Amino acid sequence: MSRTQKMIYIALLVAQGVVIGLIENMIPYPFAFAPGAKLGLANLITIISLFTMPKRDSFTLVWMRLILTTLLGGTLSTFLYSMSGAMLSYAAMAFLRMLGPKRISIIGISAAGGFMHNVGQLVTASFIAQSWTVMLYLPILSFFGILSGIAIGIAANFLLQRVQTLQKFQTAYEHETNQNWR
Template identity: 75%
Template sequence: MNHLRKIIFISLLVAQGVVIGLIENLIPYPFPFAPGAKLGLANLITIIALFTMPKKESFLLVSLRLILTTLLGGTVSTFLYSFSGSMLSYFSMLLVKKLGPKRVSIIGISATGGFMHNVGQLVTASWIAQSWSVMLYLPVLSFLGILSGIAIGISANYLLQRVKTLKQFQQAYEEETKIQWSE
């Protein structure tokens, strides 16, 4: 894979993640019993990045997506929540991914990300509120995060199998790492 093609691929994924994130910000909260809970649709791009590019490049993608989405439609507080959730989610998914394709699937990795994203945000909320009582919200958000993570994992799995360009990048990445996630 040549360098220019990689840069274009990263740029396109960042742009897609930003657009998805901004559109999701326009959607009213879908869960009336869990105010503030969102579907996390932009995390689809993070999952795709984890399976199509090295850690350094996927981290760059996640960081750029986070910064650009905040600059275009966020505040300092949304950045803090998004940053803590995204980073904890990203590093947790990397850690679980090390178990390998025989022990965990893309869907399981995505579900881990959905759960840990909420943990990161609630820890930040607890720090801002100076109270651990915010963590009482964790069971509800955990359930929603895992469900959302499963749906996003299924979507990512489908896209990685069906979209030719994604499949090519995934195969090149698998050849580089010698670990086969695709079928």
């Protein structure tokens, strides 16, 4: 894969992540008893990037998506919450991916990412509120984060199996890492 192809691929994934993130921000919160709980649809792009490109490139993709989404429709506080959740989630998913396909599936990695995203956001909320009582909200958010992560993992698994362009990038990356996730 040439450098130009790689840059175009990253740019397309970033654009898709930004659009998905902005559309999701326009949707009212679906859970009245869990304000702030969202589906995390833009995480689909993060999962796909983890399985189709090196960690450095996928990490860059996450940062670009965060910054652009904030510039196009967010505030400093939304950036702080999104950034803390996304970075902790990304770190957990990248670590779990290293375990290999015999120990964990794409769906399991995504579910762990959904959970860790909520942990990151609640830790940030605790620092801002200067109270750890915010963490009492973790069980409710964890339930929805894990469910959302499972759904996004299923969608990512489906896309990685059905979209030929993603298969091409995944095959090239699997050849580099000597791990076959299919």
